[in-house]
Structures are given as structure tokens and as C-alpha cells.
Amino acid sequence: MGSKYRLLPHLAEVFAAVGGTTAADPFSGSGVVSYLLKCQGYEVTSSDYLNFPTVIARATTANSDxxxxxxxxxxxxxxxxxxxxxxxxxxxxxxxxxxxxxxxxxxxxxxxxxxxxxxxxxxxxxxxxxxxxxxxxxxxxxxxxxxxxxxxxxxxxxxxxxxxxxxxxxxxxFDNGRTSQAVCGEVFDVAPGPYDLVYLDPPYAPPADDxxxxxxxxxxxxxxxxxxxxxxxxxxxxxxxxxxxxxxxYKRTIEDALLRTFEHFADSGTIVLSYSSNAVPAADRIIELLGKVKSSVEVRAVDHRYSFGTHVTAARRSVQEYIFIGRDE
Incomplete structure (x- = not known):
């Protein structure tokens, strides 16, 4: 949560290419992507299963004045x-x-x-x-x-x-001329749309633990x-x-959860998913899952570094952040 700042330029490029006027961000987290979508002119439906991200999205994305x-x-x-x-x-x-x-x-x-x-x-x-x-x-x-x-x-x-x-x-x-909203709830509680764009940034299931x-x-x-x-x-x-x-x-439930999420938003124009190379499932499996609801799946890899600690010698781990883009041809 909160590690998307470095990815924003890449996501902005993807969102601009998608176009349209309506977007959903049902794993809003820090709220920076919902706010980016608002800045790009979208009417945003922002959601998270935790309360504090929802409050942040109401204060920024859904707040016009x-x-x-x-x-x-x-x-x-x-x-x-x-x-x-x-x-x-x-x-x-x-x-x-x-x-x-x-x-x-x-x-x-x-x-x-x-x-x-x-x-x-x-x-x-x-x-x-x-x-x-x-x-x-x-x-x-x-x-x-x-x-x-x-x-x-x-x-x-x-x-x-x-x-x-x-x-x-x-x-x-600021007011982008559209009416956005932020609600607290599970991803499957979000209205399925259809939206022009759905951005998904679920928790990344680690190979061990949770x-x-x-x-x-x-x-x-x-x-x-x-x-x-x-x-x-x-x-x-x-x-x-x-x-x-x-x-x-959890690695034992993540694949079913991803597939159900893709199916939930299947009628929307484009599904964009952020996921990490140090999580499960692997990229090829995600392509297969997203391909069940979208006929064309593109993957972009972005080098990313996660920091652990705030001190100078904090350990940093290099990974790739994947951006999956699923469309109907």
C-alpha cells in the first residue's frame, strides 16, 4: 500500500491510451491512483475493504470543493x-x-x-x-x-x-467536472459497471505466509x-x-479470487491489473486468467524497488511490477 507513486507515469500513459470517461478502482489503498484517474478526467468509483483508504478517497477523489x-x-x-x-x-x-x-x-x-x-x-x-x-x-x-x-x-x-x-x-x-464516489466494501460489492476502465491493485499474495x-x-x-x-x-x-x-x-485462494474479479468486471472496456514478480501467481498464469474474459492481454514490466525501513542502510529488493492490460479485440 502506498508504493504506486513511481508507477504513476506508467499508469497515466496506459489510462490515457484507454480513454473513456468512467473508471473503477476497487483496491484504492493510498488513493493515489484514484486521484490520478480523476486528474485524467474520469468519473471514478473508488473502493477499498478498509475504512481509512475510503476516507482518503472521499477527501480527495470524491471531493470537488x-x-x-x-x-x-x-x-x-x-x-x-x-x-x-x-x-x-x-x-x-x-x-x-x-x-x-x-x-x-x-x-x-x-x-x-x-x-x-x-x-x-x-x-x-x-x-x-x-x-x-x-x-x-x-x-x-x-x-x-x-x-x-x-x-x-x-x-x-x-x-x-x-x-x-x-x-x-x-x-x-479540485473539480474535474464529473461526480466521483468512494465507498467502503469488498471488490465484489462494487457495481460491475460496465466502466470504460477498471484498475485493479489487489494485495500481492506472497509465496509464503500471507x-x-x-x-x-x-x-x-x-x-x-x-x-x-x-x-x-x-x-x-x-x-x-x-x-x-x-x-x-493467500497463495491457496488468490487464483480463484483474481478470476472472480476479472469475471465481475468482464463487461467493462479495459481491465488493468498491477501485480508484482515476487508474488503468486506468476505472470503467465495471470495472462491465462485474464484471457478468460478479455481476448487481448498485454503485459508491461516496470523495474521497481521496495524499501524495508527508513534508515540509510535499509534493505531494498529489486522486483518487476507488471501492468496487465486486458481488452476486447
């Missing part, structure tokens, strides 16, 4: 509107300083009083602040000093982060809804949320 003014920003960063302390106490000793955790509680007490559009922007900025402030941006470890490398993001308080992040979100709000986004981003998911209706596993060191099954995360 709402921003957060200085008064609202000052209110979020100002005194608490109530005495809530869930984050400060539940995550005592984890991830952030007591002052930062207190700020998250306080910020949410004020965000709760904002109207829907501004609320989405504020939550998005809060989520991005937490991701930037946490080393590596994931919440799978409890010793933050292990990956501290002196970067500015790790030195700023969450209150300082929030002011910078909300300015960034305000700056990307690809569990909840394990990595549980804090961001909980923060995006202040842990309402969330089940915290209090017996775990990280206080993570209970895992949610997705067939895209």
Missing part, C-alpha cells in the same frame, strides 16, 4: 472538546509520546464536530500524520527507536504534522474511525485489530 479553513484547523489543534482519553491510555507506551497520543484524542474530539466533508479531510490528515510519524509507516513493532534515523518526519510532533498534512490535502481539492494489511496498518484503520466497532486484540503487544480474511492475501 470542500477544504478545511484556518478556524477549523485551529479548532482541531486547539483545546479538547471533551475528556476522552482512549488513545492515550489504550496505547500507553506504544508508537507515540504521551503528548502525541493526547493530541490524537483531543483532535478527534473536535473532528467529531465537523461536517462530513471537512471531517474526511481532517481524518485523512490525521491518518497521514500518524503514518509519517511512525518509523516505516507500519505498526508491526513496538520499539520505535529501532528504526529512528533522524528524519524530519520522526522529529515533528503529531500536531505539527497535522498542520502540514491538512495544508497538503487542501491543496489537492499479505495482511490489517497487521501493518491496524493503528491507521482504528484511528480513521476512533476504533468504533473495532475489535482490539489486547493480548498482543501491538494492540492490533483482529485480522479480516481476504482471498487475495
Amino acid at each position: 470542500v477544504t478545511l479553513g484556518d478556524a477549523e484547523i485551529d479548532a482541531v489543534c486547539g483545546p479538547a472538546a471533551d475528556d476522552r482519553d482512549f488513545i492515550r491510555t489504550t496505547f500507553d507506551g506504544l508508537y507515540f509520546t504521551e503528548d502525541d497520543r493526547t493530541f490524537l484524542d483531543s483532535a478527534w474530539s473536535n473532528i467529531d464536530r465537523l461536517p462530513a466533508g471537512q471531517r474526511d479531510l481532517a481524518i485523512s490528515a490525521l491518518v497521514l500524520s500518524a503514518a509519517r510519524r511512525q518509523p516505516r509507516g507500519v505498526f508491526t513493532f513496538t520499539d520505535a527507536t529501532r528504526y529512528t534515523d533522524g528524519r524530519r518526519d520522526l522529529k515533528l510532533s503529531l500536531r505539527e504534522h497535522f498542520r502540514e498534512r491538512i495544508a497538503e490535502y487542501n491543496a489537492v481539492v 499479505n495482511d494489511y490489517i497487521k501493518r496498518y491496524h493503528f491507521l484503520e482504528g484511528l480513521s474511525r476512533y476504533w468504533q466497532d473495532a475489535t482490539i486484540m489486547h493480548d498482543t503487544k501491538t494492540k492490533k485489530l483482529a485480522k479480516r480474511f481476504t482471498p487475495f492475501a
Whole structure:
């Protein structure tokens, strides 16, 4: 999640060649591809099975005119509107300083009083602040000093982060003349269209273990809804949320999940899939699966590097990112 920035020029080229006016992005993740589609003039249906990507997509892709003014920003960063302390106490000793955790509680007490559009922007900025402030941006470890490398993001308080992040979100709000939407749900809950373009970026199933986004981003998911209706596993060191099954995360279920997804959007004009060479199934098998619903399948390979860690000596692994383009001849 969030590793698509370097692929955006390649995807933009593909999307421009496809053309049309309607697009679906049912694995929206960080939201950058949905926003790219909006920038290219599409009416976008954005979706994700997690809540925090959906909030981000509502704040950016589906939002045409709402921003957060200085008064609202000052209110979020100002005194608490109530005495809530869930984050400060539940995550005592984890991830952030007591002052930062207190700020998250306080910020949410004020965000709760904002109207829907501004609320989405504020939550998005809060989520991005937490991701930037946490080393590596994931919440799978409890010793933050292990990956501290002196970067500015790790030195700023969450209150300082929030002011910078909300300015960034305000700056990307624009109206492309079309009405886009963002919804939270499974890919099979998304209306099948037809769309001119469907972009698919599911979790990449590893050869071993699973690809569990909840394990990595549980804090961001909980923060995006202040842990309402969330089940915290209090017996775990990280206080993570209970895992949610997705067939895209496991090698034993990924092929069936991909085929069902292709079939779900079979009536759409072009299906574009991002996938990695270090995941299963292999490229030739994906071509075979996509070929069951689209008569022409093109594959483009892009060299890509995944970083593990934020420190200078962080391990990096070179892989190829595949872009599969399925069309009807």
C-alpha cells in the first residue's frame, strides 16, 4: 500500500491510451491512483475493504470543493472538546509520546464536530500524520527507536504534522467536472459497471505466509474511525485489530479470487491489473486468467524497488511490477 507513486507515469500513459470517461478502482489503498484517474478526467468509483483508504478517497477523489479553513484547523489543534482519553491510555507506551497520543484524542474530539466533508479531510490528515510519524509507516513493532534515523518526519510532533498534512490535502481539492464516489466494501460489492476502465491493485499474495494489511496498518484503520466497532486484540503487544480474511492475501485462494474479479468486471472496456514478480501467481498464469474474459492481454514490466525501513542502510529488493492490460479485440 502506498508504493504506486513511481508507477504513476506508467499508469497515466496506459489510462490515457484507454480513454473513456468512467473508471473503477476497487483496491484504492493510498488513493493515489484514484486521484490520478480523476486528474485524467474520469468519473471514478473508488473502493477499498478498509475504512481509512475510503476516507482518503472521499477527501480527495470524491471531493470537488470542500477544504478545511484556518478556524477549523485551529479548532482541531486547539483545546479538547471533551475528556476522552482512549488513545492515550489504550496505547500507553506504544508508537507515540504521551503528548502525541493526547493530541490524537483531543483532535478527534473536535473532528467529531465537523461536517462530513471537512471531517474526511481532517481524518485523512490525521491518518497521514500518524503514518509519517511512525518509523516505516507500519505498526508491526513496538520499539520505535529501532528504526529512528533522524528524519524530519520522526522529529515533528503529531500536531505539527497535522498542520502540514491538512495544508497538503487542501491543496489537492479540485473539480474535474464529473461526480466521483468512494465507498467502503469488498471488490465484489462494487457495481460491475460496465466502466470504460477498471484498475485493479489487489494485495500481492506472497509465496509464503500471507499479505495482511490489517497487521501493518491496524493503528491507521482504528484511528480513521476512533476504533468504533473495532475489535482490539489486547493480548498482543501491538494492540492490533483482529485480522479480516481476504482471498487475495493467500497463495491457496488468490487464483480463484483474481478470476472472480476479472469475471465481475468482464463487461467493462479495459481491465488493468498491477501485480508484482515476487508474488503468486506468476505472470503467465495471470495472462491465462485474464484471457478468460478479455481476448487481448498485454503485459508491461516496470523495474521497481521496495524499501524495508527508513534508515540509510535499509534493505531494498529489486522486483518487476507488471501492468496487465486486458481488452476486447
